[in-house]
Structure formats: C-alpha cells, structure tokens
Amino acid sequence: MMQGIGNRLEAKTDHLQETLSREIQAEERISEVEDRLVEITNAEDKRDKRLKGNEQNLRELWDNVKCTNIRTIGVPEGEEREKGTEKIFEEIIAENFPNMGKAALTQIQEAQRVPYKINPRRNTPRHILIKMTKIKDKEKILKAAREKKLMTYKGTPIRLSADFSAEILQARREWHDILNVMKGKNFQPRLLYPARLSFRFEGEIKTFTDKQKLREFCNTKPALQQILKELL
Structure with a gap:
C-alpha cells in the first residue's frame, strides 16, 4: 500500500514538474514575443522619426527652392x-x-x-x-x-x-493673432522667411521659430506673458 501511495506521489510530482516546465517555457516564449514587440515598436518609432525628418528636410529644401x-x-x-x-x-x-x-x-x-x-x-x-x-x-x-x-x-x-508650401502657409497663419496684438503694443513684429516671428522687446530683436519657444520666453517675462496669455 505504501508503495502505491509513493508511486502516486511520484507521478503527481512528475506531472507538477512537467506543468511547471511548460509554464516556464510559455513565459519564456511570451517574454521573447514581448521583447520582439518592443524591438518592432522601437524600429517603427525610429522609422517614423526618419520619415518625419525626411519630410521636414524636403519641405525646407522645397521652400528654399521657392524662396525667390x-x-x-x-x-x-x-x-x-x-x-x-x-x-x-x-x-x-x-x-x-x-x-x-x-x-x-x-x-x-x-x-x-x-x-x-x-x-x-x-x-x-x-x-x-x-x-x-x-x-x-x-x-x-x-x-x-x-x-x-x-x-x-x-x-x-x-x-x-x-x-510657400501649404505647411509654411499654415505656420505663418498661426502667428497672425500674435502679430496683431504686438502691432497694437508697438513691438514692431515681423514674419521672417519662412515662418519665424521677430519683434522688438526691451530694446532687443527677438526671433522665434514656433509658439513653444515663444511661450518659454514669455514665462521669464511676466509683462509679455500677460499681453499674450490668451494666445499661447
């Protein structure tokens, strides 16, 4: 009888080890798939960045061709x-x-x-x-x-x-409200080629390529931040 119980325990132990082994193998395969997905995602991100970079370079090249x-x-x-x-x-x-x-x-x-x-x-x-x-x-x-x-x-x-290209035209339009406000404040604003904002502030000419950079600058200039608070 004891031998029968021992055999059954040994069989259950073998079954448990086999199940555990399959779970470990499954986890390893899942981990490999996850790693592969991360690699694919990273590769796609790099590809998207390259594509965006190429598109930006192409737009800049095209706008340079058309600058005259x-x-x-x-x-x-x-x-x-x-x-x-x-x-x-x-x-x-x-x-x-x-x-x-x-x-x-x-x-x-x-x-x-x-x-x-x-x-x-x-x-x-x-x-x-x-x-x-x-x-x-x-x-x-x-x-x-x-x-x-x-x-x-x-x-x-x-x-x-x-x-201008459609992208540059849109970028220039995004400055229009700010230009109008600055004109009223005598900041002498201008749109430089292709879509940079330039204006005089505290006796110096400031130039910005996008609203984010202007926003960061305004955070250090409370008076200017107050003037443009509804537009940034």
Missing part, C-alpha cells in the same frame, strides 16, 4: 498669349510702382502660369509664378506691394504674395 518666387494672383486668363507672362509682370510693376524702375525687372529668371492645366471647376484665374534671381529683389517688390495694399492690372484688382 512671387505669386501674382488675379490676372485674367489669356493675357499672356500675346505678350508672355514676363511682359505682364513688367506691366504690373509699371502700373503700380512707376518709380521702381527696371532694375528689379532685369532680375526675372522665369515667369509662367501654374498649374499647367485649367481647372474647369474654378472660376478664378491660375496664378502667375515669377521666379526672381535674387531674394532681395523679391522682398523689395513684395514690400512695395504691402505698402500699396490695393494693386491692379489694367484696372483689375490683383495680389502679389510669396510662394
């Missing part, structure tokens, strides 16, 4: 067929800035309608893209356009603007 461009908005379709888009831009300058002279116009590198195909769903004319040789000539013309405010081409209202 001027968009002419509102010129009726067909005007360029007889005289060419470059001639149209010359007429715009002559009509709106007669004192500017031809110096800036000699720096036109390229002029064309964009996009290349007319969208029948749009009633507005395609923009004319003017590529200048030098940034300073583009800035001179755009500064004159901002000061004049109302521009025309043969009596038709038009606009001149810088040529």
Whole structure:
C-alpha cells in the first residue's frame, strides 16, 4: 500500500514538474514575443522619426527652392498669349510702382502660369509664378506691394504674395493673432522667411521659430506673458 501511495506521489510530482516546465517555457516564449514587440515598436518609432525628418528636410529644401518666387494672383486668363507672362509682370510693376524702375525687372529668371492645366471647376484665374534671381529683389517688390495694399492690372484688382508650401502657409497663419496684438503694443513684429516671428522687446530683436519657444520666453517675462496669455 505504501508503495502505491509513493508511486502516486511520484507521478503527481512528475506531472507538477512537467506543468511547471511548460509554464516556464510559455513565459519564456511570451517574454521573447514581448521583447520582439518592443524591438518592432522601437524600429517603427525610429522609422517614423526618419520619415518625419525626411519630410521636414524636403519641405525646407522645397521652400528654399521657392524662396525667390512671387505669386501674382488675379490676372485674367489669356493675357499672356500675346505678350508672355514676363511682359505682364513688367506691366504690373509699371502700373503700380512707376518709380521702381527696371532694375528689379532685369532680375526675372522665369515667369509662367501654374498649374499647367485649367481647372474647369474654378472660376478664378491660375496664378502667375515669377521666379526672381535674387531674394532681395523679391522682398523689395513684395514690400512695395504691402505698402500699396490695393494693386491692379489694367484696372483689375490683383495680389502679389510669396510662394510657400501649404505647411509654411499654415505656420505663418498661426502667428497672425500674435502679430496683431504686438502691432497694437508697438513691438514692431515681423514674419521672417519662412515662418519665424521677430519683434522688438526691451530694446532687443527677438526671433522665434514656433509658439513653444515663444511661450518659454514669455514665462521669464511676466509683462509679455500677460499681453499674450490668451494666445499661447
């Protein structure tokens, strides 16, 4: 009888050890899977960061390529067929800035309608893209356009603007409320290329690339923090 009990205990012990061994193996496999998931997640995070970095670099490269461009908005379709888009831009300058002279116009590198195909769903004319040789000539013309405010081409209202990517345009729009408040406080705010805020504070020119950096600066300047508290 004792031998029978011993055999049963030994069988249960073997079964328990076998079960324990399977649990250990299962835990090891689970641990391996978890480690692998962590590796995959880390790899995906690194890949996402590389993709975002590449996208940012591409946007910066593209904006640098376009940094000398001027968009002419509102010129009726067909005007360029007889005289060419470059001639149209010359007429715009002559009509709106007669004192500017031809110096800036000699720096036109390229002029064309964009996009290349007319969208029948749009009633507005395609923009004319003017590529200048030098940034300073583009800035001179755009500064004159901002000061004049109302521009025309043969009596038709038009606009001149810088040529930015959609991301940069959005980044610039995000500064508009802050710009308006600062103008009212005589901080002499400006938007620098492509989307940096610059203003004069305590006798110095301050420049910020995003709201987070401006927020951190305001935390050290209670007076400025109070002025911008609703906007940051």
